Amino acid sequence: MSVAWLNVTGVWTIYRAEMARMRRTFWQSIATPVVTTVLYFVVFGGAIGSRIQHVGGVGYGAFIVPGLIMLTLLTQSIGNASIGIYFPIFSKTVYEILAAPLSAMETVLAYVGAAATKSVILALIILGTATFFTPLHILHPCWMVAFMLLTAISFSLFGFIIGIWAQNFEQLAIIPALVVTPLTFLGGAFYAVDMLPQPWRTVNMLNPVVYLVSGFRWSFYGVGEVGVGLSLAFTGLFMVACLAVIWWIFRTGYRMKP
Amino acid sequence: MHPIISVSALRKAYQSGLIALDNVDLTINRQEIFALLGPNGAGKTTLISIICGTVGMSAGQVLVDGHDIVRDYRAARGLIGLVPQEISLDIFATVWNTVSFSRGLYGCRPDPAYIEHLLRDLSLWDKRDRRVIELSGGMKRRVMIAKALSHEPKILFLDEPTAGVDVSLRRDMWALVRRLRDKGVTVILTTHYIEEAEEMADRVGVIAQGRILLVEETEALMRKLGRRRLTLVLHHPLGAIPAELAPWKLELADDGHVLVYGFDANAEDTGVPALLRRMAELGIDFKDLDTSRSSLEDIFVSLVEPAP
Numbered sequence: 001m002s003v004a005w006l007n008v009t010g011v012w013t014i015y016r017a018e019m020a021r022m023r024r025t026f027w028q029s030i031a032t033p034v035v036t037t038v039l040y041f042v043v044f045g046g047a048i049g050s051r052i053q054h055v056g057g058v059g060y061g062a063f064i065v066p067g068l069i070m071l072t073l074l075t076q077s078i079g080n081a082s083i084g085i086y087f088p089i090f091s092k093t094v095y096e097i098l099a100a101p102l103s104a105m106e107t108v109l110a111y112v113g114a115a116a117t118k119s120v121i122l123a124l125i126i127l128g129t130a131t132f133f134t135p136l137h138i139l140h141p142c143w144m145v146a147f148m149l150l151t152a153i154s155f156s157l158f159g160f161i162i163g164i165w166a167q168n169f170e171q172l173a174i175i176p177a178l179v180v181t182p183l184t185f186l187g188g189a190f191y192a193v194d195m196l197p198q199p200w201r202t203v204n205m206l207n208p209v210v211y212l213v214s215g216f217r218w219s220f221y222g223v224g225e226v227g228v229g230l231s232l233a234f235t236g237l238f239m240v241a242c243l244a245v246i247w248w249i250f251r252t253g254y255r256m257k258p
Numbered sequence: 259m260h261p262i263i264s265v266s267a268l269r270k271a272y273q274s275g276l277i278a279l280d281n282v283d284l285t286i287n288r289q290e291i292f293a294l295l296g297p298n299g300a301g302k303t304t305l306i307s308i309i310c311g312t313v314g315m316s317a318g319q320v321l322v323d324g325h326d327i328v329r330d331y332r333a334a335r336g337l338i339g340l341v342p343q344e345i346s347l348d349i350f351a352t353v354w355n356t357v358s359f360s361r362g363l364y365g366c367r368p369d370p371a372y373i374e375h376l377l378r379d380l381s382l383w384d385k386r387d388r389r390v391i392e393l394s395g396g397m398k399r400r401v402m403i404a405k406a407l408s409h410e411p412k413i414l415f416l417d418e419p420t421a422g423v424d425v426s427l428r429r430d431m432w433a434l435v436r437r438l439r440d441k442g443v444t445v446i447l448t449t450h451y452i453e454e455a456e457e458m459a460d461r462v463g464v465i466a467q468g469r470i471l472l473v474e475e476t477e478a479l480m481r482k483l484g485r486r487r488l489t490l491v492l493h494h495p496l497g498a499i500p501a502e503l504a505p506w507k508l509e510l511a512d513d514g515h516v517l518v519y520g521f522d523a524n525a526e527d528t529g530v531p532a533l534l535r536r537m538a539e540l541g542i543d544f545k546d547l548d549t550s551r552s553s554l555e556d557i558f559v560s561l562v563e564p565a566p
Contacts, residue, residue: 007332007364008365009362009365009367010362010363010364010365013359013363017351017355020355024350088348091346091348091349092342092346093346093347095340095342095346096360096363097363098311099310099312099335099340100335100364101331101332101333101336101363101364101365102363257312258272258273258313258314
C-alpha cells in the first residue's frame with residue numbers, strides 16, 4: 001500500500017458524510033434560518049425600520065442585512081461544527097477517526113470545512129431572501145465573499161473546540177446561547193455603534209463581533225464603524241487563536257484520546 | 259522476517275493515576291491468531307487501543323510491520339482494522355454507507371465488489387440498505403466487523419469479540435477469523451474466557467494488572483495449566499484423611515464433608531479410577547461428585563504466586 005502525504009480520500013469521505021448529514025435534515029437546516037431571517041425583516045426592517053430614516057447613508061432595511069447574515073454565519077458555523085464533532089465523541093464512533101491514517105490537520109479540515117460550507121450556503125440563501133425585502137447593492141463583492149469565508153471558517157473552528165469541550169447537550173448549547181447570540185445582538189447587527197450614548201459606545205468597542213459586522217457592512221456599503229483593515233486583522237487573530245487551541249487539543253489528546 | 263507487531267517497554271499511566279500498562283513487551287508473529295487473556299481491568303483494551311492509535315502511550319515503542327506507530331502512523335494504521343468491545347455506530351447511516359465510509363477514511367478507493375463480498379461473507383448483504391438503528395445487536399456487531407475489514411487490513415484486532423454474542427454469530431466469527439488467517443491476516447483478540455483462547459489461538463499471552471505474565475503456544479500452556487479438580491461430597495464426614503489415601507495428596511474441606519483431588523488432566527493415568535476403587539474398599543461413600551478445569555483465576559494465582 002502506498003502511503004500518501006495527504007489522505008485526500010479520507011478528508012473527502014468525512015466531508016461528504018457531514019454534508020450528507022445536512023441533506024438528511026435539509027428542511028430543518030434551510031428552513032429554520034430562512035424563516036428566522038424573514039421574521040427579522042418583517043419586525044426590524046418593516047415595522048421598526050419604516051420609522052427610522054437612514055443609518056450611515058443607507059435605508060434601515062438594507063442596513064441590517066449584513067448584520068443578519070453575520071448572525072446566521074456565526075450561529076450556524078458554531079452549531080454545525082460543534083455538533084459535527086460532538087456527535088462522534090458522544091456516540092463513541094470517534095474511535096474510527098482516531099484509528100484511521102488521518103492527521104489532526106486533515107480531521108479538522110474535513111469537519112470544519114463541511115461546517116463552514118454549510119453556513120456559507122445558508123448565508124447566501126439569506127442574502128437571496130433579503131433581496132425580496134430591500135434593494136441591495138454590494139460595493140465590494142469579492143471582499144464580501146472573503147469576509148463570509150473567513151468568518152465561517154473562524155467560527156467553525158471555534159465550534160469544533162466547543163464540540164470537543166462539551167460533555168453534554170446543555171454545554172453544547174450554552175456558549176452559543178449565552179455568549180455568541182448576545183455579542184452578536186450587541187455587536188451592531190441592528191444599529192450603528194455611534195447611535196449608542198457614551199460610555200456604552202466605548203464598551204461596545206470591546207465586543208469582537210462589532211469588528212466582524214463592521215467589516216462585512218463595509219463590503220456592502222463602503223462604510224463601517226472601524227477601518228476594514230482592523231476588521232480583517234481581528235477576524236484573522238480570532239482564527240489563529242482557535243487554531244492554537246485545536247493544536248493543543250490534538251497535542252494533548254484532550255477529551256478525544258485518553 | 260521481522261514480526262508483524264513488536265511492543266517494547268510500553269507504559270501507560272492514565273490521568274487518573276491508574277497505571278494500565280507497566281513495561282509491556284510483546285511480539286506478534288505474522289499470520290498467527292493471538293489471544294490476549296486476562297481478567298477485567300488487566301490492561302487488554304488499553305494495550306490494543308494504543309497499538310491502534312485510539313489511546314496515547316506514556317512511554318515505550320510500538321512497531322507495526324516495522325513502522326513506528328507515532329512517527330509513521332499513516333503506514334502503521336493503514337495495516338490495522340479494529341473492532342472495539344462496545345458497539346459504536348452512526349445509527350442513522352445505512353449498512354452500506356457506514357462500511358464504505360470506513361473504507362474511505364483509510365484513503366482507499368471505493369470498491370463496491372469488495373464491499374459486496376464482505377457483506378455477503380458476514381450475512382449482511384440483505385441488510386445493506388437498512389439503517390443501523392433497525393438492526394439487532396448481533397447484526398450491529400457484524401457491521402462493526404465489516405467496517406474493520408473494509409480497507410482490507412493485514413492485522414485485525416477483536417476486543418472481546420464474543421461478549422454478549424449468540425452461538426451462531428460466535429461460530430460465524432471463528433470461521434471468519436480462520437479464513438482471514440488463511441488469507442494471510444494476523445488476528446489478535448482479547449478475551450477473559452480460557453476456553454475461547456484455547457479454541458482459537460495459536461499463541462496465548464496472559465496479562466494481569468498491566469503486566470504480561472507469560473506468552474506461550476496454546477497447547478503448551480494448556481498442558482502446563484490444565485489441572486483439574488475432582489470434588490467428592492461424602493455421606494459421612496471424615497475427621498482426617500485415611501493413611502491408605504495418602505498417595506493421592508487429597509485435601510479435606512467443608513468440615514470433612516468434601517474431599518478434593520487435584521490432578522493433571524493430560525496425564526496418561528489421572529489416578530481417578532484407582533482412587534474411587536480404593537475409597538470403595540475403605541467403605542467411604544460419596545453422594546455427589548464433580549470435576550472442574552482450573553479456572554482463569556486459578557491460573558493467575560498459580561502464575562503470580564510461585565508453587566510451594
